[in-house]
Amino acid sequence: MTGTGSTPSDAAVLRHLEALVAQPSVFTASDYTAITDYCETVLRQTGARCHRIASARPGRAGLFASLGPEGPGGVLLSGHLDVVPVDGELWTSDPFTLSPRDGRAYGRGAADMKGFVACALAAFEATAGNTLAAPLKLVLSFDEEAGCLGIAEMLPHLNPSIGLADLCIVGEPTEMRLVTGHKGKASYRVECYGGSGHSALAPTLPSALHMAADVIGILRRIQAELASAERPSPGYAVPHSTLHAGVLSGGVALNMVPERATLECELRYLPQNGLDETERCLLDEIAALADRNRADFSREDIGIEVTRTSHYPGLGTGLSVALQDYLLRLGADGVAGPVDFGTEAGYLAELGMPVVICGPGRIAQAHQPDEFVALDQLSQCSAMLDRLVDSLATGGPDLCGAP
Known part of the structure; x- marks a missing residue:
């Protein structure tokens, strides 16, 4: 692959993004569990506790994963593995082959939202073997593009498998700004x-x-x-x-x-x-x-x-001073408020966790031909997750006063 990041962490993110984009996990496909297989293999190699959730609809599966202490607490990262079709779109490169050029990484799902998933997988790899005082958790869902069908199936299994978290970050593309609401x-x-x-x-x-x-x-x-x-x-x-x-x-x-x-x-x-x-x-x-x-x-x-x-459901997170402070210290690029597109965040918030949306890329690039994510956005996200892991090593977020 041409074009690599400037740090080992950046290189790991691009390696995972290349593998994820190569999986044509279009939500209309009859079976796209190969991308779930890839993520599960990576996560198990880090020592993560993995819980695979097979869908009632054939050819789909999601994952819960956790590193560190078992049970509730810590921070949950959330992403979906499916993408929209490319039919009828005019691409200048193969949509299912990652193409890094001119400071960008092109490919279907690069922005929405395999870029964030790649950063999450790299964060789990970087955490492997380290001692955490609070757990790092991950949910990878399916059929989000079909109307958030997958997360609705998965959520009854979250608490029994890895436990609720003190905070959930949904990595949809927000240019790394904090989004607190949507319809x-x-x-x-x-x-x-x-x-x-x-x-x-x-x-x-x-x-x-x-x-x-x-x-x-x-x-x-x-x-x-x-x-x-x-x-x-x-x-x-x-x-x-x-x-x-x-x-x-x-x-x-x-x-x-x-x-x-x-x-x-x-x-x-x-x-x-x-x-x-x-x-x-x-x-x-x-x-x-x-x-x-x-x-x-x-x-x-x-x-x-x-x-x-x-x-x-919609999302309306009350961003407490403690929560905003914590996320800005991790590296979030300011507060954007609500957005007009929908996400799985509302479902996760219904479980009682504070939920924010923050991830690399621009929503304007999603579902478009020549979809891309800027490499500096991936670096910023990766650095934020590195600081998150450091925080979890010393006890996790202090969100006193968070909703």
């Missing part, structure tokens, strides 16, 4: 069932596409209500909860009234407001729409079914 998200599939027939009789038949269009109208009306009713939350590009219709399909021919239509939509909600009330309002309005259609057409065989297809 939660729920996605839905709305199936509309109408009645087929000749389009010349369209007004007399229940069109599934018309019903789907009315559902979109409901989304837009609730969106307007949220924009006016919610207290704006500073730091977000859109300072209130949002509803969005992303995919609509239905119909087979122009001269036929469509019998079925499918709409995919999402709700992104402010963490302080929660999901329940807005979701209940949405579902109630859709149910009322279905009832009106059944009454208007005097048919009981038409209707609308709504399925929540994925969900992850």
Whole structure:
């Protein structure tokens, strides 16, 4: 490989990043457990206690790992192993071959978020054989890009395996700044069932596409209500909860009234407001729409079914003075506040641990052709984890007053 770091730690990070990028762990693949195998092999060689979690969905597996004293406490690092597809993207190099050049390392997942995972693996290697007063822990999940499905499966096993931590750092790309919040998200599939027939009789038949269009109208009306009713939350590009219709399909021919239509939509909600009330309002309005259609057409065989297809909670970490102080001393590059993209952090925070997001790279590079992470960002992250290990050797974080 051309292009190496300036320290042994930097070289180890690039070595691991090269191996991780070479694993095409696209979340739509039927099986990408080879990347979990690689990480487990590396971690076991450091002496870490590893707990592999096989998914209920075939071809996926996650890991918990821990070095140092057993049980609760210490610091938990969190990353996901899956990446988005490269189909249709125009890359100037092989997306699954790490290409370091011009101060950057190119490859699918380099920023989101194999760069951080590589730094974590190198930190475990550097810690091997050392005595820690508080444990260094790691969770590596799967299917994050599918809506944080993997971490939801794994979390019931965290406390029984390696124990909760005093602090969790989720290494999504933030340019090494501290991120303390993001919206939660729920996605839905709305199936509309109408009645087929000749389009010349369209007004007399229940069109599934018309019903789907009315559902979109409901989304837009609730969106307007949220924009006016919610207290704006500073730091977000859109300072209130949002509803969005992303995919609509239905119909087979122009001269036929469509019998079925499918709409995919999402709700992104402010963490302080929660999901329940807005979701209940949405579902109630859709149910009322279905009832009106059944009454208007005097048919009981038409209707609308709504399925929540994925969900992850929002994050709203109260950054205490002690917690902020500790992280800045480790090497975090200031406080960024909330961000507009979602992560697994909300799930981890629900366990009662203080959780922050801080990792190398820029989110603007994620999911893009020629995705890259800057080498100096990897060095900064590696140095931060080195200082974290030093802290754990003497007792771990003193977060008195942290939420």
